[in-house]
Amino acid sequence: MKNVAFFLIPKKDVIFLKKNATMRQALERMEYHGYAAIPLVDSKGHYAGTVTEGDLLWKLKNTPDLTFGNTEKIHLDEIEQRTQNAPVSINAQINDLISRAIQQNFVPVIDDQGIFIGIVRRREIIEYCAKLLNVNADNLRII
Numbered sequence: 074m075k076n077v078a079f080f081l082i083p084k085k086d087v088i089f090l091k092k093n094a095t096m097r098q099a100l101e102r103m104e105y106h107g108y109a110a111i112p113l114v115d116s117k118g119h120y121a122g123t124v125t126e127g128d129l130l131w132k133l134k135n136t137p138d139l140t141f142g143n144t145e146k147i148h149l150d151e152i153e154q155r156t157q158n159a160p161v162s163i164n165a166q167i168n169d170l171i172s173r174a175i176q177q178n179f180v181p182v183i184d185d186q187g188i189f190i191g192i193v194r195r196r197e198i199i200e201y202c203a204k205l206l207n208v209n210a211d212n213l214r215i216i
Contacts, residue, residue, distance in 0.1 A: 075201070077165045077182055080193040087192050089114055090149060092121045096132065097144035099124055110158070112181050112189060113149060120181050120189040123158040124149055131155065163190060167201070174198045 089112045090099055103111060103126060110125040132152045133139055139147065160181035161169050170193055173180045179192040 075167050077161055077163055077167075077170060077193060080167075080170065080197045080201070081163070081182055081191045082194065082197075083191045084189060087112065089189065090124070091116070092148075092150045094149050095145045096129060096147040096149065096152065097141070099149060100129060100141070100144060103129075110156075110178060112158070112179075112192060114189045118189060119187045120160050120183050122154045123156065123177075123181065124152060124154060125156055128152050128155055160189075161193075167198070170198050171202075 088102060088106050088108065090102065092113045092115050094113075099111060103109070110123050112123050113121040115121040129152065132147065133144075136147070156177075158177045158179070158181055159173060160183045161173065163182055163184055165182075170180055174193075174195045177195070179194045181189060182191050182193060184190050
């Protein structure tokens with residue numbers, strides 16, 4: 074059985090933000106890359122959660138006088154994370170990934186000290202499972 078390292082996209086290849094980045098930085102990065110969620114790290118490199126488009130929209134809705142123009146004044150640590158993307162250890166097995174990938178587009182991966190070291194995308198997990206089933210992942214359709 075494969076472990077997480079087989080699927081890992083290393084931190085150097087992942088778009089992430091520091092927890093003290095601004096709401097505007099998150100919006101711009103999400104727009105540029107076409108992402109709906111981005112992992113966050115604290116000042117020591119520990120995984121600190123995931124900010125989603127929904128989190129940003131709720132903050133905008135619930136903050137009087139907040140406009141796109143002044144989102145650079147709001148830091149991500151001020152925004153409630155409504156979805157908790159639980160990380161897995163680099164030593165975890167594929168079963169741990171599958172259970173999380175059902176709910177998450179990606180699974181954050183941490184080392185033994187809680188340092189963020191990368192992600193595993195749902196796509197790679199589905200492709201792996203499709204290969205096990207001898208199915209071409211490009212021909213899979215959700216019904």
